[in-house]
Structures are given as C-alpha cells and as structure tokens.
Amino acid sequence: MAVVAPPSLVDRIRERYMDDDDEAGGDVMIQSFLSSSPKKLSGERARLQLVVLNHKSIHSIGDVPQFANLVRGVHEVDLAWNKISNWKEVSTMLKHLPQLRIFNLSHNNLESDLGDVEIPHCPHLDTLILNGTNLSLDCIRKVARQMPVLHELHLSQNNFDPDYFDSESAGPSGEGKENGAISDSVSLIHLNRCRISRWSDALKMLSLFPKRETVFLCENPIREIRDKKQESEPPYSSIRMINLSKTGISDWTSIDHIEHWPRLVDLRINNIPLLDEYTEEEKLHLVVGRLDKLELLNGSSITKEQRECSERFFIRYYEEKEERPKKYDALLAKHGQLEKLVKVDLSPKSHVTVRVKCEETAFDQEMDLKVTKTVGQLMRQIEEPVGVAYDRMRLFYFQTYNEEDETNDCSELRYPKQLLHNLHVDDGAMFLVTSKIIPSRKRAQTKSTSSNSESN
CATH class of the missing domain: 3.80.10.10 (Ribonuclease Inhibitor)
Known part of the structure; x- marks a missing residue:
C-alpha cells in the first residue's frame, strides 16, 4: 500500500x-x-x-x-x-x-x-x-x-x-553583553x-x-x-x-x-x-x-x-x-486641606405618610404606606378601616390636595398591579375612596319591562 x-x-x-x-x-x-x-x-x-x-x-x-x-x-x-x-x-x-x-x-x-x-x-x-x-x-x-x-x-x-533568569550574568552585563x-x-x-x-x-x-x-x-x-x-x-x-x-x-x-x-x-x-x-x-x-x-x-x-x-x-x-x-x-x-463632603441620601423613600379619605363612611386618617406595594395591595390594606369592599372600591390619587381648591388634579387608579412608587407618592399625598354604583337586578329588570311596554 x-x-x-x-x-x-x-x-x-x-x-x-x-x-x-x-x-x-x-x-x-x-x-x-x-x-x-x-x-x-x-x-x-x-x-x-x-x-x-x-x-x-x-x-x-x-x-x-x-x-x-x-x-x-x-x-x-x-x-x-x-x-x-x-x-x-x-x-x-x-x-x-x-x-x-x-x-x-x-x-x-x-x-x-x-x-x-x-x-x-x-x-x-x-x-x-x-x-x-x-x-x-x-x-x-x-x-x-x-x-x-x-x-x-x-x-x-x-x-x-529558568536557568537564564537564575544566572547572575543574565541581562545586559551577562548574556546580553556577550551576545x-x-x-x-x-x-x-x-x-x-x-x-x-x-x-x-x-x-x-x-x-x-x-x-x-x-x-x-x-x-x-x-x-x-x-x-x-x-x-x-x-x-x-x-x-x-x-x-x-x-x-x-x-x-x-x-x-x-x-x-x-x-x-x-x-x-x-x-x-x-x-x-x-x-x-x-x-x-x-x-x-x-x-x-x-x-x-x-x-x-x-x-x-x-x-x-x-x-x-x-x-x-x-x-x-x-x-x-x-x-x-x-x-x-x-x-x-490643601479639603472640606468633608456632605453625604446626601438620594435613594427613594420606602415609606411615606399619606391621607386616606372616604366621605361615604366619614373616614379621614393619615396612614403609613409602603411605596413598594401595588395599587391592589393598597386597596386590600384600607378595605377594612375605610369600610368599602375591595370589589366595590374606586380609588383616586391626589399628589397634592387643598380643601379650598376645587381644581385639584387627581387620577383614578384603575390597574391593581400598578406600582405605587411609579406614581412618585410622597408625604402629604391623598387617596380618596368612593363606592362603585352598581344597579340592582330588580331595578334593571323594571327598567327593561318599562321599555318593552312603551315600544308596544
């Protein structure tokens, strides 16, 4: 071969x-x-x-x-x-x-x-x-x-x-000089x-x-x-x-x-x-x-x-x-001698003090709020003290609130998974609670019957 x-x-x-x-x-x-x-x-x-x-x-x-x-x-x-x-x-x-x-x-x-x-x-x-x-x-x-x-x-x-490095003659005065x-x-x-x-x-x-x-x-x-x-x-x-x-x-x-x-x-x-x-x-x-x-x-x-x-x-x-x-x-x-720098904590707050108000139940109190919570978790937290059930609650957020100002800007919080810190909630903010208006079944049926009679 x-x-x-x-x-x-x-x-x-x-x-x-x-x-x-x-x-x-x-x-x-x-x-x-x-x-x-x-x-x-x-x-x-x-x-x-x-x-x-x-x-x-x-x-x-x-x-x-x-x-x-x-x-x-x-x-x-x-x-x-x-x-x-x-x-x-x-x-x-x-x-x-x-x-x-x-x-x-x-x-x-x-x-x-x-x-x-x-x-x-x-x-x-x-x-x-x-x-x-x-x-x-x-x-x-x-x-x-x-x-x-x-x-x-x-x-x-x-x-x-390694013998080259260990040799005392290595470098410019030794091998380098000779060769x-x-x-x-x-x-x-x-x-x-x-x-x-x-x-x-x-x-x-x-x-x-x-x-x-x-x-x-x-x-x-x-x-x-x-x-x-x-x-x-x-x-x-x-x-x-x-x-x-x-x-x-x-x-x-x-x-x-x-x-x-x-x-x-x-x-x-x-x-x-x-x-x-x-x-x-x-x-x-x-x-x-x-x-x-x-x-x-x-x-x-x-x-x-x-x-x-x-x-x-x-x-x-x-x-x-x-x-x-x-x-x-x-x-x-x-x-020269330098002045010490002032340490400023710019980290976001983890807790704020806010006002929670509900005119229907006459509830109006300040509460400590953890801003890492979601809107849904806040609603669960205030459900019992406010006296409005979670599934019937509407929640409005006022970044600043003045009793005498009728033009206070507010926004309704519709998304339970929204994080509170994304709202930039700070001390003094207010949350207003109202109840949803849910028509009763009987009233809805009566209205429906009346409409049918008129059409006949």
Whole structure:
C-alpha cells in the first residue's frame, strides 16, 4: 500500500487560493478580507498578498520553484498550528518572500537550535509571531538579527529556561553583553502567559530589547513590582505602555513603584487581586491619584478634570486612615486641606405618610404606606378601616390636595398591579375612596319591562 506524502505548503496554497484551471506559473486570486473563504474577484487578477493556512498539517514547502512563483508578492504569511520543525524549510520560505512584512509561525514544533542554518536577510519584515514555540533566546536572537526593521515581536506562551533568569550574568552585563540584545529595533514585545513569576525576571527579558516602549505581560504570576536602584538606565525607563492585566499583583507598593517610571503614560491593570475589593470608582481614583504622568488607564483617557477629581478623592479617602501612602502628603500640599463632603441620601423613600379619605363612611386618617406595594395591595390594606369592599372600591390619587381648591388634579387608579412608587407618592399625598354604583337586578329588570311596554 503506497504511503501518502503529507501535504506541502505549495499543495495547500494551490488548494485554497487557486482556480482549478490555474497552472503552476499562472496568477492566483487574492483572498477577500471580508470572508473566511477565498473569493474570486470577477474581472480582476492579482497576485497573492496574504497566505493564512492554520491547522493544515504542513511539514515542508514542497516544490520550491512553484512556491517562489506563487508568493513573490506576498506581504503576510500565517502558518500557525502546523507541523513545521526544520529551520531549513523556514529559511527557504524567507528567501523567496522578498515582500514579507508579517510572519506567524506560532505553535509549530520548531527545533530550538538553528544549527548551521542561516536565516536570510529580511529587509521589510516588521512583525514576527513565535507564540508557543519554546525556542531558546539564542535562537530567537539569531533569527531577529536578520530583520533590521522588526518592530513587533510576539513571544507569548513560551516557557523560557529558568536557568537564564537564575544566572547572575543574565541581562545586559551577562548574556546580553556577550551576545548582544535580541533586537535593537523591537519596540513592542508580547510576553503573555510565559510563567514569569518574578519582576526581576521580567526586567532581564526586557533588557534584551533596548528600544522597548510597549510591553504586554498579561497572565503571568507576577505578585509584586520591586525596582532596585541601578547604576545604568533600568529597563522600565523607556516603557510608555505596559499591560499587567490578570497578573498576581496584590499590593499598592507595586503601583507606587510604577510612579517612578519616567515615560509611562498608558497602564492596563484589569483583573488583578489588588483591586478585587474596591468599587469601580475607587479603582479609578486610587490608581490615577497615585500616577501623575498617566494619560490612559485601562484604555480610557484621563482628562485634566478627571485627574483633579481623582486626586481630591484620593485625599478624602486616606485622610481618616491610619496608614497613608507617600503620595498623600504630595497631593495635600497641592490641593490643601479639603472640606468633608456632605453625604446626601438620594435613594427613594420606602415609606411615606399619606391621607386616606372616604366621605361615604366619614373616614379621614393619615396612614403609613409602603411605596413598594401595588395599587391592589393598597386597596386590600384600607378595605377594612375605610369600610368599602375591595370589589366595590374606586380609588383616586391626589399628589397634592387643598380643601379650598376645587381644581385639584387627581387620577383614578384603575390597574391593581400598578406600582405605587411609579406614581412618585410622597408625604402629604391623598387617596380618596368612593363606592362603585352598581344597579340592582330588580331595578334593571323594571327598567327593561318599562321599555318593552312603551315600544308596544
């Protein structure tokens, strides 16, 4: 039984992007960005610019000349979740992708060491995505050095060698100095879910990217931020944006340390243990009040008015606390001693005192009324004291009532399920009870007989 060869990259490209009638050297149709499936553009022919082939069990390129002809205009290649392991295949791909700007090899079982494979020069490659590949830092360095304009590097879901972090020589004075930074051009680095638990380890990683400005460290078990004084410029000094959402940060001292980062203007700290016990208002004001230079918090802009509001909230929040952060004195010097805010209860009343009157039974009394009741429940409540049966009762509501004013506005309450609080009932309102006029059966029959006699 013949062994079926695994599908190659060329096979998958032709299968997904080419017409049945297209020949190997012919043009192919560009993939539509409006659909997950390829779309043929009627009347137009264009060379392929985007290749997305995830979960296709691709091991190798296949026919290299065909590949070179098919992809010479491609700008973006996404081959995540395949079975590419040999760096020679990757090297050949890059050699024949002269226009490549974005390259995704996430979750391929790539060899950790390049060996004697040389990565070709990639003059236009801007974004490299290597999530879940568990490559060594030395391997990443050798690859990145062939990409002079690399701006964005994704290294999430990688378990980096703990020996690197534990080594005293790690960082700029050790591996970084001997072998150089991983990239001198990367400014945006993703290190989410890399099991980094110590802030010192995060700093060692960041030190390998001298131009880092935007850093993602989400879902790492970092519990605290502690910055030691360093003779050289610390790695966090150039960071403008950092995302620490879903980390284990649990103390305000960590946020206080962030205040000393000279260029930080954008902070993301959603879903961290520190803020679990606070209201949304407290989360906002207690963070903004600490960080003078912050312009964005969790994606929302901080206006001048918002900052002043947060700083004043910060002062009032801590003025009666025994332990106050260092920032408290600085803000107190800025805004001075603030008067305590008067707490005004704007919640709706639950009980009101109203007047209930029925001229037919000479009933006229003030009663305590729970405004969460319905009209029907009120009628049941007053049925016995007023002396009018529920099924014969008509109920009128006066929001204000003046005995001498014959034009008092009133409304009849006809719907038993209507809630009283929807009427905005307040103290002093009045309910007037009358009886329904129900004709007796005998009187109705007499009237009917009389009408019949007259007609005869």
